[in-house]
Amino acid sequence: MDATVTVKEAQSVGPQTVAITMQSPPAFTAKPGQFLRVTATIDDEEYARFYTISSPDVEETIEITVGIDPSDAGPFSQYLADIESGSKLSIAGPFGQHYYEDSDRAVVLAGGPGIGPAVGIGDAAGAAGNEVAIVYVSETAxxxxxxxxxxxxxxxxxxxxxxxxxxxxxxxxxPEFDDAVADIITGASTEQTFVYGFEGFIEAATDALESASINPDEAKIENFG
Incomplete structure (x- = not known):
């Protein structure tokens, strides 16, 4: 679906991190873990990036979590960092197959911007009365x-x-990362594992899964590049 949406709220949720809540278009459906192409025109030039949904559902609103790297923030990142309620954004999607499907137990390994889908899946699991376990490696203190x-x-x-x-x-x-993964993962048939982050984190997480005798091919993995 392609649509123009209105920003309802933008708030800081951590260092250089903003959660943007947008009004959901009519009949829009998506799952936490899927992502959107977000577009805006700045000074007559169009910019677009992909952001993963961080809200547990999209019935009324959609939330995305945007990380802003001050050393590498281009016009679009700065625009989103400063965006205000009432602003318009264009979205396309959802995209991606690595989303939560109401498993009895979800395990989420998240690095850096992977925190967005991690909390979306966590809240969705909680709303469904299911269990979630999260290992999150933050890039900041x-x-x-x-x-x-x-x-x-x-x-x-x-x-x-x-x-x-x-x-x-x-x-x-x-060094404690592998042990933390081994402690929370069970390998049960009712458990689904998700991995979200940049390539270096993906490699570390798949190594940790293998060390815990879990086949990484059975995990839902989204590499942010």
């Missing part, structure tokens, strides 16, 4: 979406957060 992660943990879910405080793309995982 203050993790994004901390209140939502805390709420998932308070509800009895296993949430492990590592911080690298690095300005580089995710891909750096601490």
């Amino acid at each position: 203050t993790p994004a979406h901390r209140p939502r992660l805390n709420a998932l943990a308070d509800a009895g879910n296993n949430v492990t957060i590592f911080t690298t405080a690095s300005d580089s793309q995710s891909g750096i995982v601490p």
Whole structure:
């Protein structure tokens, strides 16, 4: 679906991280873990990027989580960082097959911007009465979406957060990462594993899955580049 949507709210959810909530178009459907192509015209030039849905559903609104790298922020990133309620954006999608399908238990390994789909899947699982376990490697000392992660943990879910405080793309995982993955994953038939992040993190996460005797080919993996 291609549509023009209105921004309802934009709020900081962590260092250089903004959650943008948009009005859902009529009849729009999508699952947490899928992504949208978001487009805007700035100074007569069109810019577009892909962002993963971070809301648990899209019945009334759609949320995306946008990471802003100050050292590499182009016009579009800065536009989204400063966007205000009432602004218009064009969206296309949803795209992607690596989304939550109401499994009894979801395991999400997230690096950097992978936190967006992680909290979307976590909240969707909670709303369905299911369980979620998350291992999140943050690129900064203050993790994004901390209140939502805390709420998932308070509800009895296993949430492990590592911080690298690095300005580089995710891909750096601490020595404890493999053990954290092994501790939360069961390999049960009712469990679905998701991996979201940049390539370095994807490699580390698939290595951790193999170390835990889990076939990475059975996981839903989204490489952000």
